[in-house]
Amino acid sequence: xxxxxxxxxxxxxxxxxxxxxxxxxxxxxxxxxxxxxxxxxxxxxxxxxxxxxxxxxxxxxxxxxxxxxxxxxxxxxxxxxxxxxxxxxxxxxxxxxxxxxxxxxxxxxxxxxxxxxxxxxxxxxxxxxxxxxxxxxxxxxxxxxxxxxxxxxxxxxxxxxxxxxxxxxxxxxxxxxxxxxxxxxxxxxxxxxxxxxxxxxxxxxxxxxxxxxxxxxxxxxxxxxxxxxxxxxxxxxxxxxxxxxxxxxxxxxxxxxxxxxxxxxxxxxxxxxxxxxxxxxxxxxxxxxxxxxxxxxxxxxxxxxxxxxxxxxxxxxxxxxxxxxxxxxxxxxxxxxxxxxxxxxxxxxxxxxxxxxxxxxxxxxxxxxxxxxxxxxxxxxxxxxxxxxxxxxxxxxxxxxxxxxxxxxxxxxxx
Numbered sequence: 192x193x194x195x196x197x198x199x200x201x202x203x204x205x206x207x208x209x210x211x212x213x214x215x216x217x218x219x220x221x222x223x224x225x226x227x228x229x230x231x232x233x234x235x236x237x238x239x240x241x242x243x244x245x246x247x248x249x250x251x252x253x254x255x256x257x258x259x260x261x262x263x264x265x266x267x268x269x270x271x272x273x274x275x276x277x278x279x280x281x282x283x284x285x286x287x288x289x290x291x292x293x294x295x296x297x298x299x300x301x302x303x304x305x306x307x308x309x310x311x312x313x314x315x316x317x318x319x320x321x322x323x324x325x326x327x328x329x330x331x332x333x334x335x336x337x338x339x340x341x342x343x344x345x346x347x348x349x350x351x352x353x354x355x356x357x358x359x360x361x362x363x364x365x366x367x368x369x370x371x372x373x374x375x376x377x378x379x380x381x382x383x384x385x386x387x388x389x390x391x392x393x394x395x396x397x398x399x400x401x402x403x404x405x406x407x408x409x410x411x412x413x414x415x416x417x418x419x420x421x422x423x424x425x426x427x428x429x430x431x432x433x434x435x436x437x438x439x440x441x442x443x444x445x446x447x448x449x450x451x452x453x454x455x456x457x458x459x460x461x462x463x464x465x466x467x468x469x470x471x472x473x474x475x476x477x478x479x480x481x482x483x484x485x486x487x488x489x490x491x492x493x494x495x496x497x498x499x500x501x502x503x504x505x506x507x508x509x510x511x512x513x514x515x516x517x518x519x520x521x522x523x524x525x526x527x528x529x530x531x532x533x534x535x536x537x538x539x540x541x542x543x544x545x546x547x548x549x550x551x552x553x554x555x556x557x558x559x560x561x562x563x564x565x566x567x568x569x570x571x572x573x574x575x576x577x578x579x580x581x582x583x584x585x586x587x588x589x590x591x592x593x594x595x596x597x598x599x600x601x602x603x604x605x606x
Contacts, residue, residue, distance in 0.1 A: 219247040222489070225305060225324050226315035227251035228259040230419050231338045231364065234482045235313050236267050238489060241498060246489070250304040254320065255279060261286035273300045275320065302327045311489060313364070314339045317422055318545055319591050322346060326584065332357040336488030338364035344435050345538040346587040347442035361443075362488040367436055368443055369484035370463035370475035378467070380445035385466040388436055389456040390515065391416045391479075393428040395558070396455065400519050406558045411551070416459040416479045425548045429561050430515065434526020435544075438537050441530060448531050453523070455513045460502065478502055521562045529569065534580045535590045536569065542594035543568035546602065555606040564605070568598040 222239065226232045232251070239246045250271040253260035257279050264272040269292055274283045277297035284294040295304065298320075305312060305327040313336040314325040321339035326346075328335050330353060337343070342350045354361050363369050367388040375383065394413045395403050411428040412421060419427070426432035437451050454464075459479040466472050477483045478500040486497040517524045522544075529536040547564040550556045556564065572578055572594055 219244055220311060220489075221249050221309040222246050223250045223252075223304060223307070223309050223312045223328070224248065224315065225252050225301070225312060225321065225328070226254075226317065226339075227263050228253040228256045229315055229317060231313065231315035231481060231485065232263075235315070235336075235485050235489070236263055238482055238486055238495070238497060239267060242495065245495070249307060249309050252301055252304060252316070252324070254316070257282045257286055264292050265290060271295065271304055273304045275301055275316075298323065306331065308333055310334065311336060313485070313488065314342065315364070317420060319345060319542065319588075322584070322588070326350060326353060329353045329359045329361075330357055332359055334360040334362060334488075334491065336362050336364045336485065338485075340365075340432075340435050340439060341541055343439040343442045344541045345591060346584060347438065347537070349584050349587060351442050360491070362491050363439070363443055364481075364484050364488050365436060365439065366462045366477075366479070366481065366484050368439060368463075369487055370477075371440065371444060371465060373475050373487070374463060374465045374473045375444060378465075382467050382469075383444070383446060383450065383465065384468050385450050385452060386440055386444060386446055387452045387454055387464045387466070388433060388440065389454050389459070389461055389463065389512075390430060390433045391427065391459045392455040392457055392513075393430065395428055395519070396457065403519070404557055404559050408552060408554065411558060415457070417481075421552060422545070422548055425551060425561075426544070429522045429558065430520035431522035431526060431544055431561070431565075433515070434523050434530075435541065437527060438530045448527075453515050455515050456511070458507060458510055460507060460510055461512075476502060522565070525562055525566050525569070532578065534578055535587065536572075536578050538587055538590045539569055539572045539577060539594040540565060542591045543598040546595050546598040550602045550606070556602065560605065564598055564601055567601050568594060571597050571601070 224232050224235050248267045248269040251264050251269045252273040254275040257274060260272055260274055271293045273295045280296035287294050301324045305324040308331040311334045312328040315338040319341045322341055325339050325342045363372055371386055412424050414424050414427055433453050440451055460476050461474045464472055464474045480499040482497045483499050486495050515523055529540040543565040547561040551561055577593060
């Protein structure tokens with residue numbers, strides 16, 4: 192991908208263990224949680240609640256769940272609560288009556304909240320809606336715990352240029368990228384041979400391929416190891432999530448596309464393996480609980496206590512690994528091709544996948560149709576000249592919107 196190497200090398204330095212941006216002395220660390228009512232946001236606030244006076248929450252945000260947002264704002268003592276749907280302002284204000292919490296609504300209010308400098312922002316808004324608020328947080332030059340895939344998948348070059356420009360301390364929250372971040376530390380780029388992300392294989396790892404075509408919504412959402420939101424759980428079932436994570440890793444770390452791989456690891460204990468040029472392979476291991484990587488993002492460069500189950504290898508007894516099956520999971524092949532194409536291809540991939548997953552969750556597509564819709568959208572986007580170098584955020588957003596339109600058109604023709 193054009194321009195990836197230099198920016199990624201700078202990122203490793205900016206977020207390296209020498210940094211002391213996370214050190215706030217004896218005062219509480221001020222925190223904003225973008226996407227506070229989702230699974231990452233809830234896990235973040237669980238850690239905050241357990242940490243005594245270590246944190247004070249400036250802002251919490253949600254898309255449309257007024258009741259959940261108001262409840263979490265009250266519980267964590269937030270100064271500000273922002274609902275993404277502008278039409279829900281009055282409902283949120285009413286839900287917060289009797290408190291001093293400031294209510295706000297709409298995209299501009301989300302961006303404004305993210306623009307206020309705090310010690311750490313957790314960016315966990317799902318989908319492309321999280322792009323602008325996360326970028327606003329980057330522009331404060333403080334620490335960002337990044338859980339939003341779209342920032343790097345759809346706008347990786349643009350996003351990482353801003354990280355480098357502002358000196359933002361970027362800490363990945365995905366378990367696999369957090370693992371790579373910890374293993375790599377300040378390793379010299381030339382010492383890294385390969386980064387291998389692991390995947391559980393999801394609920395369909397052992398299903399006969401023909402049976403996957405009959406899988407229901409409930410089947411796809413029945414993840415064996417992780418508790419996540421619907422969209423990312425479906426991505427895990429199709430293995431598109433791993434394809435998206437490869438694209439993220441390309442931007443986060445100083446490697447080329449041919450230095451990125453994946454392994455299916457059903458136990459979800461080893462989260463990433465890094466091979467070095469001397470033949471050493473280092474891995475990070477932990478029980479599958481998102482509070483582990485979130486805790487690292489909250490406390491970096493120190494580590495904070497987390498109430499996660501402790502790893503007992505004798506109890507687990509066996510760790511197994513197998514190659515990813517790209518016949519069973521064609522999304523892997525499609526995502527890797529988009530990564531190698533570069534430019535706006537990953538943005539098209541991501542946008543089409545969001546539309547196709549939504550159509551599946553609505554009962555309009557089967558599981559295998561998701562990858563088909565994404566690949567057809569990429570083909571149509573290529574024919575229409577949509578695959579190009581991304582020159583800025585607005586170009587990425589325009590590509591995202593057009594890709595969604597194309598995918599909706601393709602889905603409508605199939606349902």
